[in-house]
Amino acid sequence: AVAAPARAPPVPPTNAAQEEPTNTAESAKDALATKLVTVFPSQHTLRHLSAHVPGIGSRKAQGGEACNRYCALECICKCIAAVLQVLDQPNVVEGGGVPSRTQCRTSLRRAKIAFHPDRSRGSAAEQAYALQVSMTLNEMEMRLVEVTHVVTMLKMAADPSLEFRLRVDLNVTVSALKDQIVNELDADFKAANIELTVEGTGEALQDGRAVGHYNVKDMTVFVLTFVGLEPEVSLPNANSPTDWAKFG
Numbered sequence: 001a002v003a004a005p006a007r008a009p010p011v012p013p014t015n016a017a018q019e020e021p022t023n024t025a026e027s028a029k030d031a032l033a034t035k036l037v038t039v040f041p042s043q044h045t046l047r048h049l050s051a052h053v054p055g056i057g058s059r060k061a062q063g064g065e066a067c068n069r070y071c072a073l074e075c076i077c078k079c080i081a082a083v084l085q086v087l088d089q090p091n092v093v094e095g096g097g098v099p100s101r102t103q104c105r106t107s108l109r110r111a112k113i114a115f116h117p118d119r120s121r122g123s124a125a126e127q128a129y130a131l132q133v134s135m136t137l138n139e140m141e142m143r144l145v146e147v148t149h150v151v152t153m154l155k156m157a158a159d160p161s162l163e164f165r166l167r168v169d170l171n172v173t174v175s176a177l178k179d180q181i182v183n184e185l186d187a188d189f190k191a192a193n194i195e196l197t198v199e200g201t202g203e204a205l206q207d208g209r210a211v212g213h214y215n216v217k218d219m220t221v222f223v224l225t226f227v228g229l230e231p232e233v234s235l236p237n238a239n240s241p242t243d244w245a246k247f248g
Helices: 016-036 048-052 073-086 101-114 124-146 174-185
Strands: 149-156 159-169 194-198 221-226
Touching: 016 073, 016 124, 048 149, 073 101, 073 124, 101 124, 159 174, 174 194
Parallel strands: 149 221
Antiparallel strands: 149 159, 194 221
């Protein structure tokens, strides 16, 4: 009997098919990082609340890096504007400048739609780049979500020497902020009897607007003015142990 020819040993599968997606993803990540490192701040600005975090020196974002959760709102908005500029997205603010939190959120949503991975029909490299951009935009949006509370100052128009610290949620309405002020001061006036303006600009806060609409950030100063009455209110001394004095 004639022996059957010996079969050639099976050829082990190559890793090319598996390595290509990985290499493509890494290349896309490096390409985007190379663009962003030139536009990210050379020095980041810390939030007022972050100044007392133990070991903050090693935790804060370094020059050329994206903002992290210890950065101030203004710093985060600058980073977002820089990212959108690199992506050739429409200017967040006409003529440049630092955009507000609301403007950043709106522009980020548009960019996320434009660079959504499901919309990419190009090569594997183009799809990988779109995915990296989408991940970066999601990270920037998360930074905005994290900066929802800021420490502000409240000054009495009738007596500017009276100042109080107030922790504010940027998502609440101005009407809710007024209620918070009345409750925390335990005052003998009502929210309807006060008007709030932003020191420096003099812009009046409208009850139906969100506080974040006014580009409020850490240490923004609100000026409180009484309207509709001339009350003899008893306000706590700025140095008294109120809830406000605990923030900072």
